[in-house]
Amino acid sequence: MSGKMTPGRFLRENAVIIIFIIITLAAIQPSGLSLTYIVQELLTRLGRNSFLVLALLIPIYAGMGLNFGMTLGAMAGQIGLIFAINYNITGVNGLLFAVLASMPLAILMGYICGVVLNNAKGREMVTGFILAFFMDGIYQFFVLYTLGYAVPMKNPAIVLSRGYGIRNTLNLDIVRQSLDTWWMLKIGPFSLPMASYLVIVVLCLFIVWFKKTKMGQDMRAVGHDMAVANSSGIPVNRTRIIAIIISTVFACIGQVIFLQNMGNMATYGAHTQTAFFAVAAILVGGASVKKASLANVFVGVVLLHALFVVTPNAGQKVFGQAMIGEYFRQFIGYGVIALSLVLYAWRSRKEAERQREGLRGGTAAAAQGGAK
Amino acid sequence: MNGVNKESKVGPRRMLVRGGLAVVYIAVMVMAFILGKGHKILIDNKDSQDGAIKAFENVNVTIDSQDPIDFMAGDRDQTSVRSQWHTITIKVGDQQPVVKKVTLPLNENVVLLSIPKLMANVEPYVVPFVPADEPPPPADNSGNSNEFTSPTGTEAPAAPTAPAAAPTNP
Amino acid sequence: MRSFKQIVTDFGWPRIIIFLFLVLLFLMPPFAKVTGIERLAGVASISIPASFSDVFNRFGQNAVFVLALVPMIQSGCGLNFGLSLGILSGLLGATLSMQFNLHGAAGFFGGLVLASPFAVLFGGAYGMLLNKVKGEEMTIAMYVGFASVFFMSIMWLLLPYTHPDMVWGFAGKGLRTTISVENYWIHILNNFLAIPGGDVTLSPMGVKTYEFLFPTGELLFVALTAFLMWLFMRTKTGTAMTAVGSNPDYARAGGISVDKMRLVSVIISTFLGAAGILVYEQSFGFIQLYTAPLAMPFSAIAAILIGGASVNKASMVNVLIGTFLFQGLLTMAPSVINSTINSDLSEVVRIIVSQGIIIYALTRKTKVTK
Known part of the structure; x- marks a missing residue:
């Protein structure tokens, strides 16, 4: 971000954020929601979603783009929760059990994902996306056909009436908001789920620390240029796999945190949108495929969810149909991902062109190219 | 390549640390399981099967620090507790309260606790609960309907309910 | 002389396995239990003629979609995950044709004509966008496709359609999720x-249904489209397009406008997507709106990849073989699996097979490295 910051350039670089703020501000009035309500919703959603979004950071550092394969971790987390509910493990202990029980699975999933993505260098994002669909098939097979059939289930309330397979909706009452309410700070009209925030802060500290370790430095090098990293003795493929494993494990924990706040779980649907919302959030926050920071995560969660809170009501009020708000928020989510990817691809292409010109033309152009 | 070499040079000290971590990992998981395990206790104040132990006329039971529950002869009530070990305070009629320590079987979600047997110290006063005739769980076939590769899951907008029957894909 | 091994490698192991699996599925029905399928498919048993009829029908239903992917693969734009844009134009055409009360062949071809301007418009804009993001086409295409499906979902609710067969009865506005084309152009090609x-069964309404029905018209339409595409690929524009895909720098040196060729390929792909959904609807009998187009590009992509196409090379043979194998698998696998192990695994099998093959193609080392 060196060089002169002209208003035009500022607008271009923050186009997504600006569009978001404008739409949200425009929608607050017609939605008829009170400011207190919106702020409380945002405080809750920060605790609920930030962890999942943070899980995206490390693969970005490693130059693997947005990890759409984080869905795999979410699935692992859900399997952990299914077992916690099955054994009737309550409260924070239930969450802890779910996380610990599913972590080996998450590591395995992350490993698989990493190996697959190493075979698809240059198209990690689309491959990760399809891999999530593929694993969704395996997940359905596992949860819908083997649980209660090959794997005995103790709790008949969660099993389908046919005797095997988990019900469509899982009631998480026994762990519902156990983390959030563990330490709930009341400030004025707002309640802050401090325990959830604490977990998120710990993760942030971990990421900051991790970036400084040898492994973190290697990841940056791999993300910058794989060929250079390889020639300087960094095991590129292994480093990339580790980045994905870490991300998958975080996604697994993040999904458990997300679901404990929601209080129930759509067994066959909860994970399908995990990556979508996380990716949309980090992009809205100003991250790109190659560059992201902790600030992007939190700005993104706030902006994206502010929009999600107000649009259904605004759609209802303006058009008389709640469905429009629902479709609109999906449209905005996918649209924003498309827009950010387009802007990024467009910008990096222009930069490549500028650099090429810089090599050809004299020093003036080179200086311009080097400014970035 | 280098990573592979490094991997093979794992010294005994490192192995020990890894093994220790694995043990701690499993220990924490087991702890979470034991401490978090929820049990539903069905509290009984009934005559025993053979009739040897009679139910109390009127008894007041307090589990841990929950609200006390009053029982007449033949009553049954239920409460939910967390973890295995519980202190039960029983007050029969106007007598002095008796404090009993009870350990629940770990791997049972629902147990039956007989107050008369507990007071008489007759094993087993805690038994796994087996429903006499299990009521069928409510029908739920929803697990079968999974949209093919649907990118729209939970937050997917439900389509407006169609008045005409929607066709299924051939 | 090519050795047997060479041929096998060219054809690819996954395809051979899927082909053998399909043959096995066709051989199995006589041994399969009858009980499960009776409930699921509504037929007495898995009859081989009915299965073949089904496979042919579904082949015709989907082949045009798969064909639509060819131009973009050839011009180097990769797999068209944004085929939904074509599908949406086709849906616009279909609903407009119904709104204008066009019946029979006029309805179907009217729909096609009405869809064309949208296809050109959407395809043009989409193509120009993809030209700006070379190298990232597939990921962006996917999200552009998703976003437009939801944008059109809003439009289906807001556009001023009035035909009583299409709009919600109680509200009088907003299109229904599924619209029957039964009285318009159902089976017009089939x-x-x-x-x-x-065997012939007579329904209470007096409509005859045959156990086996070869959908000649539909297959003719597919054959015609494929032939035209084949022809087009051999014209000057077609070869230029392939040149752009295989080596852009070389093509540019030869005086071909890379961007223009790519744009043309995207527009053709989008138009074929529109034609594809019309063919699909006339056979299926319903126009499906709202979120229905989301998943459609994925099955088409899976099909062409099964047929042996790669991310940057595809031929008519890939299209035809791929569609046949994929649709054959989707038709046969669920019914056979359901009746043998008596469990409704069809959706799961569908997901695993179709997504698995896409991953296989994406992870295969390609000769042309970017």
């Missing part, structure tokens, strides 16, 4: 010169 066979 029944053209159709060859019936097998």
